[in-house]
Amino acid sequence: MRTVHVAVHDTLADWEIGFVTAHVNSPAWHRTPGRFQIRTVSASPDPVTTMGGLRVLPDLTLDELSADESAMLVLPGNDLWPTEAYQPYVAKAREFRAAGVPVAAICGATGGLALAGLLDDHAHTSNAKEFLVGLGYGGAELYRDEPAVNDRGLITGGAQAPVEFARAIFAELGIYEPAVLDSWYKLYGRQDPAGFYELMSA
Template sequence: MTRLAVVLTEGFADWEVGQLAASARTHFGFDVVTASPGGAEVRSMGGLRVTPDTIAENLHGDAFDALVVCGGTIWETEKAPDLSSVITDFIARGKLTAAICGGTLALARAGVLNDIPHTSNAPDFIAGAEGYRGQAHYRDGPQAVRSGMIVTAPGSAPITFTAEIYRGLGFGGEELDTYVQILGAEHQPKAA
């Protein structure tokens, strides 16, 4: 069974992993495990309370197929958790590692975006992250970017974020392409 570890922090952005978690469980039958810093209950930006399954700092790549770091309000503050050892463990084991919105700051701080194509909310959003030297590889666009087993996305791209995670795990195809078209249709310009 495919296992996803989804890291949620205080003030996490509900919409950024909602499609992923729901479709992974109900459509694909994945085991979706939530984790938070210290294993504490967290509240989303929308006010949803989540009691995580485990402690984020204790996640190990040998137990999961992917690590997903959700964005939220904490990542731009001094309270942002340091997940560098978890992130580098997943990457060292060849596991898919994904981050959206503020969660991309965790990957940037871990130094994993310095030499690969990636994206975030904006070039200046990620530029000041300690340890980040990947400006030359930044891709400024509205969709998620996958480089091998690393997926990054702006907070406005939860659908392509979900799709690139599935593609990185080997679950791509016509059905997934249709899913992206349907759920992304509202973002297409209207025909004149």
């Protein structure tokens, strides 16, 4: 059983990781059912409140999390990213990347990584190029105007693209066979019902 760790904190944008958490935990259509699990990680053991008003009790704290015990760190969007309160999450992302463990960030979390220089040497995306450029970061030449980008295990996505963000994560983890992942995206990304029947036959 490999663990995907999802950072949780006040103002977490619930909708940006819904596809990720549901389908990593669900055995349906997985290449190896039960191979992955989701665990939540936060700066403190206290409950957090998401942007949608859900209260989440973290499974562990950041100082208890080691990169070699994780398959990936997922950083949802939030309103904390430009503040000191978000620095422990950025520091953990830096630790993961130094260890060669994938990190996936979406929406405001990409802003936090940009401010820390973690996007300066990787192709990446975000909500908009102007969003990151306005932060004064050094990676503008590597910005890609795409819903989600994976460059050497650093996955980034825009708030408007939770399905594409999830697809990039699934591909990195190898959760689905390529043809199954194509059908998954056909259903959830293109709203094509043919994807549902393909998944049922898979």
